[in-house]
Amino acid sequence: MIFFKKLVQQESFAGILLIFVTIFALILQNSALSDIYTNFLRTHVEIRFGDLQIAKPLLLWVNDGLMAIFFFIIGLEVKREVMEGHLSSMKQIALPGVAAIGGMAVPALVFIAFNQGDAFAMKGWAIPTATDIAFALGVLSLLGKRVPVSLKIFLMALAIIDDLGAIIVIALFYTSELSTLSVVIASISVFVLWMMNRLHVIKKSAYILVGIILWVSVLKSGVHATLAGVVLAFMIPLNSVGLDGKKFSMSQELEYDLHAWVTFMILPLFAFVNAGVDLRGISIDAMLSPVPLGIMFGLFLGKQAGVLGFSWLAIKMGVASLPEACNWKQLYGVSVLTGIGFTMSLFVDSLAYNDTQIYQYTDKLAILLGSLLSGVMGYFLLRKG
Numbered sequence: 001m002i003f004f005k006k007l008v009q010q011e012s013f014a015g016i017l018l019i020f021v022t023i024f025a026l027i028l029q030n031s032a033l034s035d036i037y038t039n040f041l042r043t044h045v046e047i048r049f050g051d052l053q054i055a056k057p058l059l060l061w062v063n064d065g066l067m068a069i070f071f072f073i074i075g076l077e078v079k080r081e082v083m084e085g086h087l088s089s090m091k092q093i094a095l096p097g098v099a100a101i102g103g104m105a106v107p108a109l110v111f112i113a114f115n116q117g118d119a120f121a122m123k124g125w126a127i128p129t130a131t132d133i134a135f136a137l138g139v140l141s142l143l144g145k146r147v148p149v150s151l152k153i154f155l156m157a158l159a160i161i162d163d164l165g166a167i168i169v170i171a172l173f174y175t176s177e178l179s180t181l182s183v184v185i186a187s188i189s190v191f192v193l194w195m196m197n198r199l200h201v202i203k204k205s206a207y208i209l210v211g212i213i214l215w216v217s218v219l220k221s222g223v224h225a226t227l228a229g230v231v232l233a234f235m236i237p238l239n240s241v242g243l244d245g246k247k248f249s250m251s252q253e254l255e256y257d258l259h260a261w262v263t264f265m266i267l268p269l270f271a272f273v274n275a276g277v278d279l280r281g282i283s284i285d286a287m288l289s290p291v292p293l294g295i296m297f298g299l300f301l302g303k304q305a306g307v308l309g310f311s312w313l314a315i316k317m318g319v320a321s322l323p324e325a326c327n328w329k330q331l332y333g334v335s336v337l338t339g340i341g342f343t344m345s346l347f348v349d350s351l352a353y354n355d356t357q358i359y360q361y362t363d364k365l366a367i368l369l370g371s372l373l374s375g376v377m378g379y380f381l382l383r384k385g
Contacts, residue, residue: 014134014135014138015134015138015141015142017264018134018135018267018271018343021271022368024272025037025271025272025273025276026275026276026277026279028276029276029277030278030280034278037276040058041058041059041276042057042059043057043058044056044057044058045057045058045061052216054219059273062270062273062274063274063347063350064224064226065215066266066270067226067229068225068226068228068229069229069258069261069266070226070267070270071167071226071227071233072211072230072232072233073233073258073262074163074164074167074230075167075229075230075231075232075233075234076251076252076254076255077255078163079238080238080251080252080255081160083238084238093161094319094320095321096154096161097161098313098319099306099308099310100158100161100162100165102305102309102310103131103158103303103306103307103335103338104129104162105306106303106305106309107298107302107303107306108126108128108129108302109302110128110297111125111127111128111295111298114290114291114293114294115290115294121290121291121294124291124352124363126166126173127295127298127341127345127349127352127363128295128299128302128303128341128345129162129166129169129348130162130166130341130344130345131158131159131163131339131340131341132340132341132344132345132371133156133162133163134267134343135340135343136159136337136338136340137152139337139375140382142379143379143382146382146383147330147382148323148324148326150324151323151331153323154323154326154334155334155337162338166344166348167227170226170227170348170351174224174351174352175222175223178221178223179220179221182217182221182222183217183221183223186217186221186223189210189213189217190231193207193210193211193231193232197235197236197237200240202240202241202242202243202250204253207232207235207236207250211228214228214232215228215232218231233251236250236254237249237250237251238251238252270346270347271342271346274346274347275346275368277364277365279365281360282361286359286360286362287362287365287366289362291362292362292366293366295345295363295367295370296366296370296373298370299345299366299370299374300370300374300377302339303335303341304332304336304338304374307334307338308332311331329381330382332381333382334382335378336374336378337375337379337382338374339370339374339378340371340375341367341370342367345367345371346367349363349364
């Protein structure tokens with residue numbers, strides 16, 4: 001609970017930071033400095049060890065490398081919450097679990113309704129299913145005591161389950177052709193990590209070293225590299241005993257150590273390199289095409305309909321109950337906030353369309369607009385609630 005309280009206190013600033021970074025990226029992309037911004041994203045960075053070579057533009061180092069650390073934190077949070085936190089019992093997991101399923105299914109159906117028949121466009125069906133946990137909690141934190149703690153816990157649990165769903169979607173639907181050798185090396189790395197866990201290895205450096213090997217092999221395998229972060233997180237011991245006989249949690253220590261880096265550097269940097277939408281060539285007609293409409297309506301309407309609708313069904317069927325000291329209007333406000341896809345939706349978008357500009361940035365602008373509408377409306381609903 002100490003970490004959770006600290007997280008809630010910090011997220012308001014984190015959300016504001018993401019807004020400023022996004023605005024800065026938009027200004028750079030739509031000004032005389034656009035070439036400098038674009039060249040920065042295309043900066044070639046190469047690492048070579050003998051025959052092993054990793055050469056990518058800076059944009060992909062952020063998306064494939066730094067975001068693996070973000071997903072590592074997500075994995076640590078999921079493991080901790082499932083083992084001993086807010087997701088450790090069926091009673092606790094029921095409402096956010098059902099709500100998260102609705103919050104992924106309905107937006108996907110909204111997107112599909114707009115884009116069925118277009119095979120390439122359909123690759124983006126998962127874009128509006130994501131929720132940006134940092135941004136959503138940031139908006140909620142701005143409301144202070146107007147919102148009961150139980151509602152914050154509900155949103156955090158829902159977002160964690162949502163992120164877990166996103167991880168599964170990425171693994172199943174956004175994986176290219178597999179490299180057998182890389183998959184074998186990745187599998188050996190996972191086995192080594194599992195053995196280290198079972199043998200109670202307590203050296204963080206050992207897990208990090210094998211984790212780097214896992215990341216490189218997954219990167220080369222065709223599976224998206226961020227999944228290495230999740231797998232590594234699941235192998236980190238939750239509770240250990242040090243050489244001095246004292247109990248400690250390597251998982252929580254790493255989560256605590258990396259939280260500020262992820263919140264205040266990695267996510268803002270990700271937003272900076274991905275949110276630079278060139279507005280100069282976008283017309284109203286382009287924004288009214290199926291892909292941007294599917295994304296905007298999926299985030300703004302699909303998310304709130306799915307989360308609130310499935311929550312209502314679960315509560316009426318007696319499967320779950322309203323969060324303590326929470327009313328339906330407040331639950332609706334939080335349902336609207338889940339439409340803030342932002343960084344997570346931008347990430348899925350980069351996987352779905354491989355950062356091609358076939359939609360002339362309308363897909364990314366749709367993410368920003370859908371997230372903005374969800375954040376503003378959710379804030380005012382909860383403020384009046």
